[in-house]
Amino acid sequence: MGENLNIEKLKASVISEIDTRHHRLSELSLKIHANPELGFHEVKATAWLTQYLEENGFSIERGICELPTAFRGSYGQGKPTIAILAEYDALPGLGHACGHNLIAACAVGAAVASKLAINQFGGSILVIGTPSEEKYGGKAIMADRGVFNNVDMAMMVHPEVCNTAAIQALACQTLEVEFFGKAVHAAARPEAGINALEAMLNSFAAINSLRQHIRSTARIHGIITDGGQVHNVIPAHSAGDFIVRAEDNTYLDELKERVLNCFIGAATASGARLEYRWAKPRIALMRNNLTLARLFRQNMQSLGRRMQLFSRSSVFGSTDMGNVSQLVPGIHPIVAIAPVGVSIHSPRFAEAAASEAGMRGLVDAAKALAMTVVDLVANSEIAVKVRQEFKQQK
Ligand SMILES: [Zn+2]
Numbered sequence: 001m002g003e004n005l006n007i008e009k010l011k012a013s014v015i016s017e018i019d020t021r022h023h024r025l026s027e028l029s030l031k032i033h034a035n036p037e038l039g040f041h042e043v044k045a046t047a048w049l050t051q052y053l054e055e056n057g058f059s060i061e062r063g064i065c066e067l068p069t070a071f072r073g074s075y076g077q078g079k080p081t082i083a084i085l086a087e088y089d090a091l092p093g094l095g096h097a098c099g100h101n102l103i104a105a106c107a108v109g110a111a112v113a114s115k116l117a118i119n120q121f122g123g124s125i126l127v128i129g130t131p132s133e134e135k136y137g138g139k140a141i142m143a144d145r146g147v148f149n150n151v152d153m154a155m156m157v158h159p160e161v162c163n164t165a166a167i168q169a170l171a172c173q174t175l176e177v178e179f180f181g182k183a184v185h186a187a188a189r190p191e192a193g194i195n196a197l198e199a200m201l202n203s204f205a206a207i208n209s210l211r212q213h214i215r216s217t218a219r220i221h222g223i224i225t226d227g228g229q230v231h232n233v234i235p236a237h238s239a240g241d242f243i244v245r246a247e248d249n250t251y252l253d254e255l256k257e258r259v260l261n262c263f264i265g266a267a268t269a270s271g272a273r274l275e276y277r278w279a280k281p282r283i284a285l286m287r288n289n290l291t292l293a294r295l296f297r298q299n300m301q302s303l304g305r306r307m308q309l310f311s312r313s314s315v316f317g318s319t320d321m322g323n324v325s326q327l328v329p330g331i332h333p334i335v336a337i338a339p340v341g342v343s344i345h346s347p348r349f350a351e352a353a354a355s356e357a358g359m360r361g362l363v364d365a366a367k368a369l370a371m372t373v374v375d376l377v378a379n380s381e382i383a384v385k386v387r388q389e390f391k392q393q394k
């Protein structure tokens with residue numbers, strides 16, 4: 001009973017710690033929002049975040065995993081080692097339409113407030129700065145390079161349009177394709193040309209046909225990054241990027257082959273030569289640790305924000321947190337900052353990421369994360385339960 005009282009008091013202190021820092025955290029998140037940087041170019045965001053952590057007693061390692069805009073901030077020593085992950089990359093043309101500015105400020109705010117728990121019970125808190133979630137899956141690269149080897153649990157919160165502690169995220173892999181044809185005058189000698197753009201367009205047509213016959217949870221989508229230079233030359237080169245997503249690994253393998261066949265067929269039909277590359281690493285499915293998710297949900301609900309434990313209906317695309325969650329127990333809850341109907345990766349979501357609702361989401365998420373750290377360091381049985389669940393899922 002005495003211990004429970006102690007935990008409740010500590011939770012009240014981390015809540016008021018974040019309330020005290022509310023202004024500074026919101027300023028930090030708005031500054032990142034106003035200076036959107038693309039994946040692996042997040043120089044300003046990294047500088048601001050590491051500075052904030054350093055000012056608050058964290059030791060910082062920059063450029064970890066041979067990625068210049070990755071970092072690790074650490075405080076405390078010994079077990080458990082709890083990592084809070086920060087994303088901070090923006091989207092081309094849309095800015096912070098995925099709200100990663102909020103994720104970043106939430107992560108550092110939660111970590112600094114968690115110091116109170118670490119000071120009292122021991123353990124370590126890490127902020128791992130993970131660049132380029134959107135394009136290159138920075139966490140997947142960092143996971144391969146061993147950054148999570150000594151981590152016991154990893155948590156982050158992503159803004160969305162509903163409050164859910166455990167999400168469904170698809171496995172996916174990016175396909176880069178190029179067609180090589182033959183340039184000729186488009187009117188004078190069309191019969192002598194090989195049209196690399198037509199090969200690309202026929203690939204789209206074949207994928208559109210294929211899409212009628214795939215599982216409803218799978219996704220295939222792409223863009224053309226080169227479709228020729230000028231209208232009176234038959235394009236000798238075309239290029240595109242595609243993503244293939246599925247809710248299980250076996251089906252993803254099957255679908256990858258069928259998608260690739262669309263390009264091979266278009267190459268044969270047009271006479272253009274195909275080159276392709278499956279980007280590595282592949283993004284893994286999210287493996288939710290429900291013990292952690294329940295703790296987080298309970299803490300969030302105590303702040304007055306209703307939260308579902310899991311919803312199969314809200315598919316969250318894919319996230320490189322999936323790769324982390326395959327290595328260590330992890331959660332990637334989502335917190336509502338915009339009305340249902342607004343889509344992430346849209347201009348309206350970019351506005352929400354700088355709104356009052358965005359700030360409320362940031363503050364609630366930071367509190368719930370720090371309160372979950374309190375639970376984990378104060379009660380070693382919970383940490384054991386988290387690990388047991390993780391082992392049973394393997
Ligand atoms: Zn996104």
Ligand SMILES: [Zn+2]
Binds near residue numbers: 098099100133
């Ligand atoms: Zn995102």
